[in-house]
Amino acid sequence: GENVGLHLPTLSVQEGDNSIINCAYSNSASDYFIWYKQESGKGPQFIIDIRSNMDKRQGQRVTVLLNKTVKHLSLQIAATQPGDSAVYFCAEKYTSYGKLTFGQGTILTVHP
Amino acid sequence: DTAVSQTPKYLVTQMGNDKSIKxxxxxxxxxxxxYKQDSKKFLKIMFSYNNKELIINETVPNxxxxKSPDKAHLNLHINSLELGDSAVYFCASSQEGATGEETQYFGPGTRLLVL
Structure with a gap:
């Protein structure tokens, strides 16, 4: 299987620090990208999205950066709080096809 | 109000049984x-329906x-359950925007355990 033997990347930060979660996407034709947050026992929750004609988009405390040259996406969380602790997924889509493909996920742990 | 809801939240059953998730x-x-999420948190699409019509069918066992009785409902029936079917199953919905963007909203998940 695609993820047999793999462990999720983890990021541990102190409350108040800034967090950066990285994602490498696979399809150079993808033109729409989303970050999701999944808390324990819950479904993925939309955080922020970005289209391929942009390289940066800001939300409340979150910023997504897109580098199409190296097929890299990052999520920056400012002043990280314990409530930000979760698994974060990036997802990519080639809009003409319609399928959203999820990345591996990163576990973020915020220590008080 | 719950936007996307699933039932049941937990499902424990014996191998070989047939079960449905709504x-x-x-x-x-x-x-x-x-979507199916395995024990390593990998999230993989299984099926997609648009206005009751199947549009995505990944390589999922038959x-x-x-089944989509109407566009607000999508049920999943599983026959002859196997140990490897144990996972969390998520339902999601979306509405495509004018330029193709599509935010998917997920349900709370159904935790299936096959014994």
Whole structure:
């Protein structure tokens, strides 16, 4: 299987620090990208999205950066709080096809 | 109000049994999905329906049969359950925007354990 033997990347930060979660996407034709947050026992929750004609988009405390040259996406969380602790997924889509493909996920742990 | 709801939340059953999971969305979306999340948190699409029509069918065993009675509901029936079917199953829905963007909204998940 695609993820047999793999462990999720983890990021541990102190409350108040800034967090950066990285994602490498696979399809150079993808033109729409989303970050999701999944808390324990819950479904993925939309955080922020970005289209391929942009390289940066800001939300409340979150910023997504897109580098199409190296097929890299990052999520920056400012002043990280314990409530930000979760698994974060990036997802990519080639809009003409319609399928959203999820990345591996990163576990973020915020220590008080 | 729950936007995307699934029942049951937990499902424990014996190998070989047949079971169904139900999903409903009250967002007025045209498209609904089923995803499977394995023990390593990998999230993979299984099916997608648009206005009751199947549009995505990934390489899923034919023991899995989705049914969409109307665009607000997408149910998943699983025949002859196997140990490897144990996972969390998520339903999602979306409405495609004018330029192709599509935020999918997920349900709370159904935790299936096959013994």
């Amino acid at each position: 999903c409903e969305q009250n967002l007025g979306h045209d498209t609904m999905y089923w 023991r899995f049969s989705p």
